[in-house]
Amino acid sequence: MNITSVNHPSMPRYSFPVYCFLLFLITGGRLLGVNGEKKDFYIVFLSDQSANQESKTSTHIGILSALKGSEFDAKESHVYSYTKSFNAFAAKLTESEARELSGMDGVQSVIMNRYRKLHTTRSWDFIGLPQTARRKRFESNIIVGVMDTGVTPQSDSFNDDGFGPPPAKWKGSCRHFANFSGCNNKLIGAKYFKLDGIPDPNDILSPVDTDGHGTHTSSTAAGNLVRDAELFGLAKGTARGAVPSARVAMYKVCWASSGCSDMDLLAGFDAAIHDGVDVISISIGGLTGSYTNDTISVASFHAMNNGILTVASAGNDGPSFGSVANHAPWLLTVAASGIDRGFQSKVVLGNGNIVTGIGINGFEPKQKFYPITSGNDVAINTESKESAGFCIEETLDPSKVKGKLVQCKLGTWGSDSVIKGLGGIGAIIESEMFLDTAQIFMAPATMVNTTTGESISKYIHSTRSPSAVIYKSEEVNVSAPFIATFSSRGPNPGTKHVLKPDIAAPGVDILASYTPLQTLTGLKGDTQYSKFTIMSGTSMACPHVAGTAAYVKSFHPNWSPAAIKSAIMTSARPMSKRVNHEAEFAYGAGQLNPRRAVNPGLIYDMDNMSYVQFLCHEGYDGPSIASLIGSKSKINCASLLPPLVSEDAINYPSMQLTLKNDKAISTGIFRRTVTNVGRAKCTYNAIIRAPKGVNVTVEPTTLSFSHTLQRRSFKVMVNAESNASRKLLVSGSLIWRSFRHVVRSPIVVFNPQELGVDVE
Numbered sequence: 056m057n058i059t060s061v062n063h064p065s066m067p068r069y070s071f072p073v074y075c076f077l078l079f080l081i082t083g084g085r086l087l088g089v090n091g092e093k094k095d096f097y098i099v100f101l102s103d104q105s106a107n108q109e110s111k112t113s114t115h116i117g118i119l120s121a122l123k124g125s126e127f128d129a130k131e132s133h134v135y136s137y138t139k140s141f142n143a144f145a146a147k148l149t150e151s152e153a154r155e156l157s158g159m160d161g162v163q164s165v166i167m168n169r170y171r172k173l174h175t176t177r178s179w180d181f182i183g184l185p186q187t188a189r190r191k192r193f194e195s196n197i198i199v200g201v202m203d204t205g206v207t208p209q210s211d212s213f214n215d216d217g218f219g220p221p222p223a224k225w226k227g228s229c230r231h232f233a234n235f236s237g238c239n240n241k242l243i244g245a246k247y248f249k250l251d252g253i254p255d256p257n258d259i260l261s262p263v264d265t266d267g268h269g270t271h272t273s274s275t276a277a278g279n280l281v282r283d284a285e286l287f288g289l290a291k292g293t294a295r296g297a298v299p300s301a302r303v304a305m306y307k308v309c310w311a312s313s314g315c316s317d318m319d320l321l322a323g324f325d326a327a328i329h330d331g332v333d334v335i336s337i338s339i340g341g342l343t344g345s346y347t348n349d350t351i352s353v354a355s356f357h358a359m360n361n362g363i364l365t366v367a368s369a370g371n372d373g374p375s376f377g378s379v380a381n382h383a384p385w386l387l388t389v390a391a392s393g394i395d396r397g398f399q400s401k402v403v404l405g406n407g408n409i410v411t412g413i414g415i416n417g418f419e420p421k422q423k424f425y426p427i428t429s430g431n432d433v434a435i436n437t438e439s440k441e442s443a444g445f446c447i448e449e450t451l452d453p454s455k456v457k458g459k460l461v462q463c464k465l466g467t468w469g470s471d472s473v474i475k476g477l478g479g480i481g482a483i484i485e486s487e488m489f490l491d492t493a494q495i496f497m498a499p500a501t502m503v504n505t506t507t508g509e510s511i512s513k514y515i516h517s518t519r520s521p522s523a524v525i526y527k528s529e530e531v532n533v534s535a536p537f538i539a540t541f542s543s544r545g546p547n548p549g550t551k552h553v554l555k556p557d558i559a560a561p562g563v564d565i566l567a568s569y570t571p572l573q574t575l576t577g578l579k580g581d582t583q584y585s586k587f588t589i590m591s592g593t594s595m596a597c598p599h600v601a602g603t604a605a606y607v608k609s610f611h612p613n614w615s616p617a618a619i620k621s622a623i624m625t626s627a628r629p630m631s632k633r634v635n636h637e638a639e640f641a642y643g644a645g646q647l648n649p650r651r652a653v654n655p656g657l658i659y660d661m662d663n664m665s666y667v668q669f670l671c672h673e674g675y676d677g678p679s680i681a682s683l684i685g686s687k688s689k690i691n692c693a694s695l696l697p698p699l700v701s702e703d704a705i706n707y708p709s710m711q712l713t714l715k716n717d718k719a720i721s722t723g724i725f726r727r728t729v730t731n732v733g734r735a736k737c738t739y740n741a742i743i744r745a746p747k748g749v750n751v752t753v754e755p756t757t758l759s760f761s762h763t764l765q766r767r768s769f770k771v772m773v774n775a776e777s778n779a780s781r782k783l784l785v786s787g788s789l790i791w792r793s794f795r796h797v798v799r800s801p802i803v804v805f806n807p808q809e810l811g812v813d814v815e
């Protein structure tokens with residue numbers, strides 16, 4: 056996994072847990088066998104998916120017995136059997152045992168368990184889903200499954216007043232657990248999975264959310280209405296999910312001690328698919344393997360095979376190119392956008408100058424002014440002067456910090472906690488990045504840009520007794536939408552043929568429910584608690600789209616996962632290339648538009664074999680694809696490839712042509728089929744927007760339909776001069792327009808030379 060984000064504070068709230076989990080990997084994650092040979096957890100997928108549950112488990116022990124030579128050793132090594140929706144098991148094995156196992160009869164694949172990280176009031180109105188939006192009574196039959204850190208059952212967002220019993224299809228369950236009062240008719244399911252068995256005092260073995268992340272995401276997707284939600288009087292309004300009448304099922308797979316392990320994730324998916332959820336929301340990422348051995352990719356493929364769309368966060372490793380995670384074509388991958396509301400604090404300097412900073416600071420000043428100093432100036436000795444500039448705890452002299460505001464450069468998160476811990480008042484944090492995201496402080500603090508930082512520094516050094524005061528934060532209007540700095544960008548590292556991310560949704564400064572078991576910042580010395588909090592991340596964007604998928608499904612219960620995804624993508628609002636320089640690599644099809652998504656006109660549908668064909672085209676071989684779908688029958692790629700090679704062999708709602716470096720002109724042909732889900736009789740005309748240096752033609756240019764669910768195919772030819780621009784990407788679009796509908800697909804031409812990477 057990419058660990059740069061540990062020191063690179065892309066996600067304020069998570070720097071601490073991620074850190075813990077890395078330590079865990081180094082120390083506790085490895086288990087030593089009796090003979091001293093290192094053991095790890097492995098997940099073993101078997102080829103026969105049709106077996107019944109009991110026979111699966113005994114087969115697992117049988118296979119391990121054959122490997123180990125005794126049933127006793129087999130049982131000791133066996134950790135868990137996935138029997139509901141998968142035929143797989145987890146076991147503690149040495150590397151050589153894992154290798155031996157992968158060659159055994161009936162074993163499809165063996166992958167090592169890895170640990171992953173977790174990646175309002177106003178956001179729904181901003182994207183156009185008001186409280187008064189048209190709703191289906193069927194909404195109460197929809198179940199949103201969330202893989203996360205657990206849930207807070209007593210939260211007002213999960214109040215079940217007026218809810219009937221769970222829909223008949225629900226096969227899940229929920230019990231009383233430690234610190235967990237149980238479920239109701241809104242929160243209908245809650246389970247936890249912690250298979251590594253490694254104890255940690257911060258973990259409560261129960262679905263209860265001791266972190267806050269899971270309560271926040273699940274209430275964003277499908278929380279009930281809560282009036283007068285707010286934090287410090289900010290972001291006041293009615294908090295709600297996309298589908299307030301839908302049901303929520305929580306699968307706790309992330310832990311304070313270890314992050315989110317593949318073994319636990321797979322167990323969560325196994326249960327969720329069996330329990331009968333309609334949509335899965337997963338704000339977890341960090342790993343990108345091949346599509347056939349990445350757990351989220353494999354598990355979500357099984358979900359798709361069972362008619363369940365998995366919506367996933369794109370990751371918080373932006374703005375670097377190629378940082379997008381969860382990029383399998385059957386996932387709906389979500390980038391984070393900002394809404395039109397920000398939080399700022401006014402800072403008044405002793406000389407009367409007023410500057411502003413970003414962040415959520417709930418403290419009213421008690422004095423008119425406080426003395427202010429700069430971190431560099433209060434170093435414990437001259438050697439630590441530079442680190443002191445970043446307000447690293449050990450490098451500061453407490454006697455010089457006491458009673459003061461300190462100006463710090465952004466190094467790690469929590470300068471406010473450091474300064475407060477040393478007896479100081481608070482901090483002014485200077486940063487070049489992340490000024491589009493408000494973090495919550497546990498002491499008077501705010502974040503300023505470097506220009507403002509320099510002017511404050513100048514002031515501090517211009518007078519004998521500098522002073523300043525930071526006021527409580529206020530809500531301000533900002534221009535929006537924009538893609539957040541932290542949101543991971545394309546191009547897709549998994550395939551050059553599928554554009555990722557797919558869609559953008561609000562993920563900056565989102566107010567939603569929180570846990571009473573964690574302070575607002577999770578930082579040392581924080582004593583602030585709240586029923587609601589404001590968080591940022593693609594983690595917050597993901598449940599907006601998962602909730603919207605549930606909303607679409609409440610209108611169209613029989614639509615396939617690909618149909619729902621297509622509806623959400625082709626109805627998205629175009630976003631500005633001027634504001635977001637990475638264009639589609641930042642926002643995919645554009646900004647989520649829930650109300651239009653329920654009535655898209657046309658859909659780009661796909662079934663499981665469409666994805667198999669795509670993987671064949673990508674060069675995956677039959678056996679590795681079989682491991683993904685868990686099918687005993689052989690996949691013969693040669694028989695599945697389309698007769699005329701097209702650019703991407705997939706009926707995706709967006710198109711990406713990757714330029715070939717050695718050709719003056721690159722050509723791509725995209726074959727697509729759309730299904731009419733609008734009025735029976737209708738005609739669509741193609742509107743093409745092509746960027747300079749790129750020619751796009753479509754054949755035919757008119758699609759006429761005479762009945763619903765009728766399918767029509769067309770062909771898009773893209774010719775691009777390799778030297779058309781010296782840009783990483785140029786883009787246009789294909790719009791199918793009828794009297795009632797606009798069905799829009801982005802067309803991206805990606806020039807890998809500009810990234811300095813070679814694609815084939």
Ligand SMILES: *[C@@H]1O[C@H](CO)[C@@H](O)[C@H](O)[C@H]1NC(C)=O
Binds near residue numbers: 344349
């Ligand atoms: C997954 O597959 C890729 C490519 O085949 C390989 O490099 C990687 O090591 C595999 N990862 C695991 C966990 O097996």
Ligand SMILES: *[C@@H]1O[C@H](CO)[C@@H](O)[C@H](O)[C@H]1NC(C)=O
Binds near residue numbers: 233234572
């Ligand atoms: C969880 O429950 C136990 C036993 O009821 C109690 O002692 C403990 O304080 C609770 N923990 C939290 C975090 O509430």
Ligand SMILES: *[C@@H]1O[C@H](CO)[C@@H](O)[C@H](O)[C@H]1NC(C)=O
Binds near residue numbers: 410411504506507
């Ligand atoms: C820095 O912040 C100040 C105050 O918000 C603003 O006026 C100024 O334009 C910003 N400068 C840059 C370079 O972003």
Ligand SMILES: *[C@@H]1O[C@H](CO)[C@@H](O)[C@H](O)[C@H]1NC(C)=O
Binds near residue numbers: 531532
């Ligand atoms: C912010 O926008 C809202 C609604 O667009 C408007 O009512 C309000 O006056 C604006 N506030 C400021 C400070 O501009």
Ligand SMILES: *[C@@H]1O[C@H](CO)[C@@H](O)[C@H](O)[C@H]1NC(C)=O
Binds near residue numbers: 360663664684686
């Ligand atoms: C595809 O899905 C259908 C059900 O829709 C299922 O019967 C079939 O086994 C699946 N095929 C593969 C290769 O997974």
Ligand SMILES: *[C@@H]1O[C@H](CO)[C@@H](O)[C@H](O)[C@H]1NC(C)=O
Binds near residue numbers: 719776778779
């Ligand atoms: C790009 O290449 C073509 C042919 O190779 C040439 O005719 C054209 O002038 C070039 N365009 C630019 C902008 O260099």
Ligand SMILES: *[C@@H]1O[C@H](CO)[C@@H](O)[C@H](O)[C@H]1NC(C)=O
Binds near residue numbers: 748750774775776
């Ligand atoms: C695009 O079409 C124009 C006009 O037919 C032609 O001159 C040009 O060479 C074409 N460019 C590419 C990249 O195919």
